[in-house]
Amino acid sequence: MPVAGGRIPVVLVAGYLGSGKTTLLNHLLATAGGTRIGVVVNDFGSIGIDAMNVAGQVDSMVSLSNGCLCCAVDASGLDAMLERLAEPGAGIDVIVVECSGLADPRELIRMLLAGENPRTGYGGLVEVVDAAEFDGTVRRHPEFATHLRFADAVVLNKADRVGAGELAALRERITAEAPGIPLLEAERGQVDPAFLFDRPERPADTGPRQLSFTDLLAEHDCAEHAHAAYRSVAVEFDDPVDPGALMAFLDSRPAGLYRMKGTVHFGIPGYRQPYLLQTVGNYVRFHRTQWPAGEAPRTALVLIGTELDEADLRARLAACAAGSPAEHGDYAMLPVLRYVS
Numbered sequence: 001m002p003v004a005g006g007r008i009p010v011v012l013v014a015g016y017l018g019s020g021k022t023t024l025l026n027h028l029l030a031t032a033g034g035t036r037i038g039v040v041v042n043d044f045g046s047i048g049i050d051a052m053n054v055a056g057q058v059d060s061m062v063s064l065s066n067g068c069l070c071c072a073v074d075a076s077g078l079d080a081m082l083e084r085l086a087e088p089g090a091g092i093d094v095i096v097v098e099c100s101g102l103a104d105p106r107e108l109i110r111m112l113l114a115g116e117n118p119r120t121g122y123g124g125l126v127e128v129v130d131a132a133e134f135d136g137t138v139r140r141h142p143e144f145a146t147h148l149r150f151a152d153a154v155v156l157n158k159a160d161r162v163g164a165g166e167l168a169a170l171r172e173r174i175t176a177e178a179p180g181i182p183l184l185e186a187e188r189g190q191v192d193p194a195f196l197f198d199r200p201e202r203p204a205d206t207g208p209r210q211l212s213f214t215d216l217l218a219e220h221d222c223a224e225h226a227h228a229a230y231r232s233v234a235v236e237f238d239d240p241v242d243p244g245a246l247m248a249f250l251d252s253r254p255a256g257l258y259r260m261k262g263t264v265h266f267g268i269p270g271y272r273q274p275y276l277l278q279t280v281g282n283y284v285r286f287h288r289t290q291w292p293a294g295e296a297p298r299t300a301l302v303l304i305g306t307e308l309d310e311a312d313l314r315a316r317l318a319a320c321a322a323g324s325p326a327e328h329g330d331y332a333m334l335p336v337l338r339y340v341s
């Protein structure tokens, strides 16, 4: 969306936990060509996992790791970050804010509109939707339809995880909730950056879209946000994790533990690289990466969910890191390897 006065557009990428925001952002960074993108990553949880996951091609990055951006003290906090990115010397063309999966986009839009930086302007909201978790998202988040209606573009991600018929049905449901809003199906967030940074003009307001800015600017009670019911638990271990024990934990993880992400250090000969763990609902994936130069191997995970028994989760995960790697044997990696992509 063009922004008046040659200001740098600030595009919000929102979407519920695990929908694929970081994946989309990495795709944008990898394919933006000559466009210089500044990034603000908003993690939910005390370890900056998302910031770590955004590939090293970022021109300039500011990471917030102290919770949800929509609850940052006031718009001046965000302003300070945008100001750093928008300094003329940085040559940034567009700023992308990856919202925490629990942020309310309305609050973020409001903060951007209230921002006082003369060099930046609100550039639109991209809502990433997880095709495979659609029904669960609607169930857990009754406000989902409202979020869709505030979007300037919807990316229906994880198209590979549902059949063609289901995808067509989802497309219809989203269009019914948010008529006239551009909808793009994607696998692994692979959308053309031009779709997000220079989208077609919105059609004239119809139906539900008319609730836009009056609602948006109405006073907003933070306690009503989705994350009021969610909590996050961050765990870190230097000792290597027993793969079998971790898989047993994953197989029996509590229903409320909706999202896990972070790095696992198994330390087994032949498998000494870090394994990036991602769970979203029932989905579990490991992805083999490399330790950043000079960084000691360790496990750092963020767990997000509702009704979590923090002490129990900590104790169970600590038990996974209690053995000696020599006892594990390389065959011990087999249960993990089934989930490596």
Ligand SMILES: Nc1nc2c(ncn2[C@@H]2O[C@H](COP(=O)(O)OP(=O)(O)OP(=O)(O)O)[C@@H](O)[C@H]2O)c(=O)[nH]1
Pocket: 015, 016, 017, 018, 019, 020, 021, 022, 023, 024, 050, 100, 101, 102, 157, 158, 159, 160, 161, 186, 187, 188, 189, 259, 261, 278, 279, 280, 285
């Ligand atoms: N099969 C499949 N997996 C995907 C796709 N997009 C993302 N993923 C996987 O889904 C998991 C979550 O993706 P992220 O990009 O971290 O999601 P996110 O929205 O940034 O997550 P939060 O920041 O925790 O809300 C990762 O394991 C991704 O590799 C997709 O299109 N298809």
